[in-house]
Amino acid sequence: MKYRSVFDIIGPVMVGPSSSHTAGAARIGRVARHLFGTLPDKVTIYLYGSFAKTYKGHGTDIALVGGLLDFDTFDDRIVKALTLAEEMGMEVTFHEEAVEMEHPNTARLVLEKGDEKLEVVGVSIGGGKIEITELNGYTLRLSGNQPAIFVVHRDQYGAIAKVADVLAKHEINISYMEVSRRAKGRTALMVIETDQTVSQSICEEIKHLPGMLNVVTLD
């Protein structure tokens, strides 16, 4: 089931005008920011389909940048995101792409700071809900029907076991998992799809394990 919470239906609280083109866009930006872990110096955004055609009218550009600045969908500062990004030293460029993607509301975000680089493809599927379909060029085979978490961690032995241990303790079953890293011994990423919802408190618990840098949920 795609929707698992009443707050997917009565919610999110958001600045308008469109749950898919504004709130969903803000969420894609924010997930990218959390996966990157810090404010990027430079972001290149490629817009596809309906995002490319109507982004100005819906404030999709503003919302994506707001998300990159770590603003939630309901944060009034989203409206001023473009100005704030400039003030905070984040350079953003937009490209309208003509390529047809599988879903009409797709954005590719490339975040950079020094030699750190992260590429994220996000899709806004309706009602403010999003899916991440690609990370650093790897296609994620998430079903989209299950809760998913992303764990950014130091690339060292035992990391996967520690995370799996916490999930097992809370009786959360892993249905799908992917691990990737940019270079040996540096930062790595776990993408975990689960049968049960992973609550914020469990995410916090994982985050506080040694070697964990960030935990991002897709709710």
Added chain:
Amino acid sequence: MFRTVAELLQIAETEKIPISEVMIRMEIEESGRSREDIMEQMGRNLEVMEKAVERGINENIRSRSGLTGGDAKLIQKYMESGKTLSGDTLLDAVSKAVSTNEVNAAMGKICATPTAGSAGVVPGVLFGLKPKLNPSREAMIRFLFTAGAFGFVVANNASISGAAGGCQAEVGSATGMAAAAAVEMAGGTPEQSAHAMAIALKNMLGLICDPVAGLVEVPCVMRNAMGAAQAIVAADIALAGVKSVIPCDEVIEAMHVVGRRMPTIYKETAEGGLAATPTGRRLAEKIFGSQTSSGR
């Protein structure tokens, strides 16, 4: 966890609890959060809705495109004349639905129910019925859980996205949700809620999503207005004891099939319907023409 309206009704009837309570218990179970926490979050959503309703009625709202704004105030002013044809409750709900969508179009803060484009119907009906039913704050929060329960079934079995299912999936779903919730708040049974949802949604089948210039403004604001009116009338019909011949789940499935077979020009692409009228096209050119020249 319930997947269908039939399952939802069955739980409500066996446990002898209202629909809102079924939804609350499922949320507790699924999320692992406490009842207080969940009720508090819905309470905050309620406050966002109330603020948006108040803003649209009291402030001078205008969207960036200039297409919408000020109509909620106009309707409220007309109500003061005492000469309304459809009556104060209905028009109050209509104006509050309009108010919410006008605030949304102006990049104001709203609560999506189930989407931003259809955010006016549920609060419009709720705050429109408030003077008449005088509900407690808890009853108002429960209204949102009941609406959410029906929306949850639609979202998982059909769609709540205009791009996937047309306006019937957005304003249609919202109208059914609001009708069902209005029944519970007025003291009706879970079964009557389901009939109200079915009756409301039946009359939204086939409704296309044809936004002028691709913006969530025209005809979205007025569609929400009429959605609120239909929701209240559907609730009244169900409360009177009228039953929908086609069961609610089958209406939802019909909506799903209609949405899938609907041509893409009628699914949020702004290529058909009102968006493709001479006026619609002229407005699109005017709005995007000027935005492009000032763009990056």
